[in-house]
Amino acid sequence: MESLSTNGIALPRAWLDTTTRRRRDKSAVELRDGVAVVPLRQVLTVLGVGTDQLVALVELAVGRPVIDSAALRRENLAQRRDLWAEVEAKPPTLPGLAARMRAAGTDDEASVRRFADALAKTVSALPCDPPISLAKLSHDHAGDPHYFDLDRLAGARLVSAVAEWTGKPEPTRPDSIRALLTEVGILADRLSST
Structure with missing residues (x-):
C-alpha cells in the first residue's frame, strides 16, 4: 500500500502484531521505500474475509474490475x-x-x-x-x-x-x-x- 499515513499503517499493525511481535520489535507490516507491505492472508484471516470475497473487495477499493x-x-x-x-x-x-x-x-x-x-x-x-x-x-x-x-x-x-x-x-x-x-x-x- 502506498501513501499511507501513520494512522493508516497503525491500523493493520494493530490487527496483525501480536504481543510477542511487539516485544521483539518486529512488525508484520513493513515499510519499504515508502510502501507498506502487508501480509494479505493474515489480514483476511483477522478480518474473517474469505479469499472468494477478495476480488469484490479489491474492485470496490480501486473502483474498476480486476482482471485475472x-x-x-x-x-x-x-x-x-x-x-x-x-x-x-x-x-x-x-x-x-x-x-x-x-x-x-x-x-x-x-x-x-x-x-x-x-x-x-x-x-x-x-x-x-x-x-x-x-x-x-x-x-x-x-x-x-x-x-x-x-x-x-x-x-x-x-x-x-x-x-x-x-x-x-x-x-x-x-x-x-x-x-x-x-x-x-x-x-x-x-x-x-x-
Whole structure:
C-alpha cells in the first residue's frame, strides 16, 4: 500500500502484531521505500474475509474490475491448443502445412478454421476428375469463388497443400504453380493470380 499515513499503517499493525511481535520489535507490516507491505492472508484471516470475497473487495477499493490475467492467458492457450489440434486433424495427410501454419500463428481463429474446413474438403476431392476451375473449386468448398485465388494466403496455402499431397517441391513461378495444380485437376487461369 502506498501513501499511507501513520494512522493508516497503525491500523493493520494493530490487527496483525501480536504481543510477542511487539516485544521483539518486529512488525508484520513493513515499510519499504515508502510502501507498506502487508501480509494479505493474515489480514483476511483477522478480518474473517474469505479469499472468494477478495476480488469484490479489491474492485470496490480501486473502483474498476480486476482482471485475472493468468486465467485469461490459460484460457487463450487452451483455445490455441484446441484450434491447432483441430487444424492438424482436418487434413491429416498434410502435417507439414499444418506445422507451418501453427508456426506462423494467427490472430483470427475463425479464418483459420474456415481455411482448414475448405482445405480438408478440397484435399479429399483430389485429384479432380473431370478437371475443375480454381474459381469453381473455391466456390464449392469455401463458398467464395475468389477464396483460393493465388495472390491470397489461402491460395498460397492451397499450392503448398497440393505440393505436399503430391510429394513434389513447392513451386514459386506462376507457370509452375498452374502446372502443379493442373496435375491434380485444378485449372487455374491467369486471372486467378491477379
